[in-house]
Amino acid sequence: MMSDKRTRTTSGLAAKIATTVVIIGIVLTAVIWPYLARADYLVADLSKRRIDITLGFSGAEVLLFGATDGGGDVVVVVRGPKQPVVVRKKERFLGIWANHDWMRFNDVPAYYYVASSKPLETIASHATLSRIEVGFDSIPLTPSDASPGADAESFRAALIGAKERQGLYSTGPGQVTYIGGRLFRTTVSFPATVATGAYTVEVFLIRNGNIDSAQRWPLFITKVGLSAEVYDRAHKNSAFYGLIAIVIALMAGWLGAIGLRKA
Amino acid sequence: MQVYLPIAELSVDIFLLLAMGAAVGFVSSLFGVGGGFLVTPLLIFVGIPPTVAVATQVNQVVGASLSGAIAHWRRGNIDFKMGAVLMVGTLAGSTAGVWLFGVLRKFGQIDLVIILMYIVFLGGIAALMISEIVRAIMRERRSPGQRLKLHQHTWLHGLPFKMRFRKSRLYISALLPLILGLVTGLLVAMMGVGGGFLLVPSKIYLLGMSTTLAVGTSLFQTIFVAMNTTFLQAVENQTVDILLAVVLLAGGLAGTQIGARMGTRLKGDQLRLLLALMIVAVWIKLVYDVISTPENLYSLEVVTR
Numbered sequence: 001m002m003s004d005k006r007t008r009t010t011s012g013l014a015a016k017i018a019t020t021v022v023i024i025g026i027v028l029t030a031v032i033w034p035y036l037a038r039a040d041y042l043v044a045d046l047s048k049r050r051i052d053i054t055l056g057f058s059g060a061e062v063l064l065f066g067a068t069d070g071g072g073d074v075v076v077v078v079r080g081p082k083q084p085v086v087v088r089k090k091e092r093f094l095g096i097w098a099n100h101d102w103m104r105f106n107d108v109p110a111y112y113y114v115a116s117s118k119p120l121e122t123i124a125s126h127a128t129l130s131r132i133e134v135g136f137d138s139i140p141l142t143p144s145d146a147s148p149g150a151d152a153e154s155f156r157a158a159l160i161g162a163k164e165r166q167g168l169y170s171t172g173p174g175q176v177t178y179i180g181g182r183l184f185r186t187t188v189s190f191p192a193t194v195a196t197g198a199y200t201v202e203v204f205l206i207r208n209g210n211i212d213s214a215q216r217w218p219l220f221i222t223k224v225g226l227s228a229e230v231y232d233r234a235h236k237n238s239a240f241y242g243l244i245a246i247v248i249a250l251m252a253g254w255l256g257a258i259g260l261r262k263a
Numbered sequence: 264m265q266v267y268l269p270i271a272e273l274s275v276d277i278f279l280l281l282a283m284g285a286a287v288g289f290v291s292s293l294f295g296v297g298g299g300f301l302v303t304p305l306l307i308f309v310g311i312p313p314t315v316a317v318a319t320q321v322n323q324v325v326g327a328s329l330s331g332a333i334a335h336w337r338r339g340n341i342d343f344k345m346g347a348v349l350m351v352g353t354l355a356g357s358t359a360g361v362w363l364f365g366v367l368r369k370f371g372q373i374d375l376v377i378i379l380m381y382i383v384f385l386g387g388i389a390a391l392m393i394s395e396i397v398r399a400i401m402r403e404r405r406s407p408g409q410r411l412k413l414h415q416h417t418w419l420h421g422l423p424f425k426m427r428f429r430k431s432r433l434y435i436s437a438l439l440p441l442i443l444g445l446v447t448g449l450l451v452a453m454m455g456v457g458g459g460f461l462l463v464p465s466k467i468y469l470l471g472m473s474t475t476l477a478v479g480t481s482l483f484q485t486i487f488v489a490m491n492t493t494f495l496q497a498v499e500n501q502t503v504d505i506l507l508a509v510v511l512l513a514g515g516l517a518g519t520q521i522g523a524r525m526g527t528r529l530k531g532d533q534l535r536l537l538l539a540l541m542i543v544a545v546w547i548k549l550v551y552d553v554i555s556t557p558e559n560l561y562s563l564e565v566v567t568r
Contacts, residue, residue, distance in 0.1 A: 242497025253329030
């Protein structure tokens with residue numbers, strides 16, 4: 001009787017355990033699955049991770065390509081190393097234009113590029129975009145020092161405007177192109193005036209206004225070969241470098257004088 | 264064809280740079296001025312940072328002035344004694360200039376001060392030269408054939424420490440070339456040019472040297488001034504771009520040949536008129552830049568140190 005009851009209880013317990021396991025399994029799958037699958041939503045890569053500045057360097061282009069599992073929008077952000085920048089404003093004194101007000105920004109990205117598959121405002125809310133520093137007004141630029149009376153807003157706008165004119169800052173829709181709804185690509189171009197250093201390239205997949213998936217790479221822009229050699233010598237052995245510069249000029253001048261005698 | 268300049272950190276069309284170098288060579292062999300005052304603004308216009316443009320330009324002037332000086336030395340156009348006295352003044356002036364540069368920089372107005380100095384000095388020289396040329400033309404019309412006085416005596420000739428400069432056929436106070444050198448040295452340090460554009464007309468109009476001697480002596484003196492400045496710029500600011508200098512020098516070699524050939528064909532008066540016109544052109548451009556409303560009121564400066 002006792003054993004019979006125990007058996008019944010045991011079998012009841014087993015059934016309960018089995019049910020629990022199944023339920024937990026279903027719940028876990030439901031919760032974890034998106035995370036497991038998330039890695040498959042977005043796969044992308046860069047055509048190169050390093051840009052060499054040689055003597056023939058006249059700017060460079062990097063191709064970013066990848067695939068999504070369909071749907072959603074892609075946003076690409078490229079940021080350069082941070083530099084301190086002083087912005088000066090000219091004013092007229094007695095008919096002459098002279099620098100007057102100034103403002104210093106400590107962490108200005110040397111380069112900033114945003115590309116997206118659709119106009120940014122249709123992809124996500126301003127708050128979402130500024131969280132991933134997308135859009136000029138999301139770049140964290142805070143003045144560290146300024147002349148009295150300098151207006152932070154206009155200096156900030158002037159800084160971004162000047163960077164845009166130099167081809168170092170740009171943001172615009174339509175630069176990420178979809179091929180067949182799943183494959184995407186964009187070309188990031190760097191002008192010849194690009195700063196050396198460590199850049200970051202980020203790609204975001206945004207769905208229904210939410211960031212679904214992201215990937216990030218470092219990109220290094222460095223001087224190599226003769227241009228690196230010249231730069232290093234100029235900064236490390238500057239006295240020797242100066243003498244070499246003088247000797248080269250003297251030799252060229254002497255060569256010119258020989259030419260003059262023959263003339 | 265683009266070439267990347269490692270110190271300026273940008274790439275520029277190599278043929279454009281060669282043409283600029285040729286212009287310097289041409290101007291320097293024709294007029295005995297370094298040509299820095301013409302090419303530095305052009306380099307800046309191409310996008311090369313002003314500090315690099317100024318320092319590298321001075322480096323090229325070393326070569327340009329050496330080949331010019333050798334050519335003039337062969338023709339006996341250098342007054343070494345005058346050059347030496349001037350050089351003493353120039354070296355003292357450039358030392359003071361480096362110090363003054365630092366003081367003005369603290370006030371953040373060094374760029375404007377440099378341009379205003381250019382405007383004042385170039386304007387003065389141009390006015391002197393043009394009035395001289397006009398007077399010469401008038402004299403010629405009034406009394407053709409009459410021999411002109413070698414030079415006129417002014418209060419400048421009453422100064423003490425008289426010294427004889429045989430080559431220049433001058434007996435003047437040593438203070439004159441010393442002060443002239445001092446002022447030139449100041450300008451070289453502060454404006455980053457060889458100073459020839461100021462020296463040549465001053466030697467002609469203030470000291471009374473002949474045009475050819477003024478040109479030859481200036482070139483001789485400029486070699487040393489430019490060497491000193493190049494070295495200081497390389498050590499202090501690391502702004503000398505050897506690659507840019509080499510391209511400019513290569514262009515300069517061609518320009519020097521053309522300039523020297525033309526120089527032998529032109530007469531002294533014509534040479535002076537050409538130089539005056541060029542100075543006036545640069546002067547107008549500088550005044551226009553300072554007065555006209557700039558396209559962009561704001562400018563950026565990436566702070567490196």
